[in-house]
Amino acid sequence: MIIREIQDFSLSRIADSGQCFRMNRLDSGAYSIIAFGKYLEAKPLGDGRFAFSCTEEDFDKIWTDYFDLSSDYRVLNTLVPPDDTFLLAAINYGRGMRILNQDSWEVMVSFIISQRKSIPAIKTAIETMCVHFGTQMVFEGKTYFSFPSAGHIAGLSCSDIGCCSLGYRDKYVTAAAQSVARGDIRFEDLMEADEAAAKAALKTLYGIGEKVANCILLFGLHKSNAFPEDTWIKRIVDAEYAGNFPKTLYDGHLGIIQQYIFYYARSREYQKCRST
């Protein structure tokens, strides 16, 4: 167990932001996170202090990068025009949000599954997949399952993964697994490639279109300027920006801007604003 003081860091907002699906609030007030085959519990202690159930070494080697703790998110405030009250409210509402640096393969599968599914349903499907096909592990007496590898999933049929409630997406998941296992898609190459080239490569995969490709770029490949446009974002862009969001103002930061908008758009706070 280690204690760290971290500014602009909200576990609850990250957990509810729809970018990760294996981070859950526990009765203790801590959050469990399963990533890169590791299990972590993180608990807010107040005054910007947090407890993490890991060693100093793991925190520095794994979790600092995972939570994107080296980035300063306050710079965004200087970019927003004062008359954009919607975005200012969204950023204020989502303060402490961060873009996690997750495992590329896990992000790819998670967002293939996400299409036309609610966030609770996505979490259920992913957890079921991990229980059936991941590796069982134990941390301080708690059993958890790692995310299954591409090689493992590539060897399964659609009927094999039928237990995971993937619906018509089962064939997309197996096809993606086979592409990754064969080496047709190499994440390390995509990280090096520019955003447009990486997106084009992702969209060659069966079941990956514009939106899912953008999610993989942003959440799985560290492309901070990717801007996934789902039904929520389109709704907001239509309602608040007359169908045309000023992307050029936020060059290099579109990913986190999109995330603030998504988080705020789904909130009761914004729904209440809209109804009055």
Next chain:
DNA sequence: TGCCAGGCTTCAC
């Protein structure tokens, strides 16, 4: 019980 969900592919035209 019915509607909707962090969309994509297929098929007309």
Next chain:
DNA sequence: GTGAAGCATGGC
């Protein structure tokens, strides 16, 4: 190139 239809299933 564009737009509509069809898609599986869970959660509220």
